[in-house]
């Protein structure tokens with residue numbers, strides 16, 4: 251059954267490009283057209299999508315060629331292109347997943363810490379605003395933020411999730427990054443999209459032999475990447491929990507997947523303790539407080555409404571593919 255699903259997803263991913271389902275409502279920037287240089291714009295999931303959104307909005311988006319660890323190359327590229335702002339959507343995320351970082355710590359530090367700091371430090375010198383696509387996987391539910399309480403971690407709460415080296419690298423980065431006054435740091439977590447992209451959280455959990463069932467904050471790219479672009483254009487600064495409001499459990503998502511996309515789909519749960527035994531590093535499960543983000547962008551829909559829309563869009567892609 252899992253093989254059938256993987257083949258279906260492969261066929262759909264391989265032949266259908268994501269349609270533009272981006273939610274452009276609620277954006278606020280009204281200034282002149284800007285030139286944005288994006289690290290990760292050439293091959294990265296978020297970076298490529300941000301290039302598309304900026305282009306659609308009439309701005310000039312350029313994918314950076316320099317590597318984050320090569321300071322002189324970054325300086326040369328900024329001197330040559332003279333961007334109005336820059337975006338860091340680059341970093342090592344590990345393949346097939348973040349467990350890769352456990353055994354590649356120097357490489358992870360080089361890109362995710364030294365590289366990102368290089369970029370922000372150079373941007374500061376050139377008086378450029380930098381948006382960093384960061385992570386919200388910095389927390390685990392705790393006594394003050396218990397599971398199911400609706401009390402999410404705020405941007406000002408100290409991180410408490412250090413069990414995976416990937417996340418630890420992001421905790422260390424965020425602390426230093428926010429010492430710079432020119433940075434917007436967007437804390438994305440468990441990103442999903444309205445298509446069959448292999449990194450889509452929905453696709454990931456449908457491919458697992460067993461899956462945990464925990465409530466989590468998630469980021470729907472169709473809602474949030476246009477907002478990331480708008481926040482960049484507006485020169486907003488500081489850290490923002492960059493997720494849709496509310497939480498959803500794995501089972502809630504998979505039940506909707508079964509309802510809308512594949513009625514024959516079945517899944518099996520296991521506990522976090524059992525999951526920890528098959529992974530190199532324990533994963534973060536948490537709820538993030540979205541008050542700060544919603545003050546700027548109150549239109550961002552609740553996660554349950556957006557996941558339902560995502561699955562309806564995926565059903566449409568699947569039905570077009572099968573015709």
Ligand SMILES: NC(=O)c1ccc[n+]([C@@H]2O[C@H](COP(=O)([O-])OP(=O)(O)OC[C@H]3O[C@@H](n4cnc5c(N)ncnc54)[C@H](OP(=O)(O)O)[C@@H]3O)[C@@H](O)[C@H]2O)c1
Pocket residue numbers: 289290291292293294295296297316317318319338339340341342343344360361365383384385386438439440441449
């Ligand atoms: N996807 C997620 O689940 C998730 C969740 C939260 C946060 N984030 C963060 O958001 C950022 C973007 O994520 P993503 O999913 O779009 O990542 P992705 O698809 O894995 O792309 C990463 C990009 O970073 C580039 N890159 C890696 N090392 C580099 C280096 N040393 N110098 C220059 N470019 C380098 C890669 O270019 P090459 O192909 O040329 O190496 C690629 O374009 C990452 O920092 C990630 O940690 C991702």
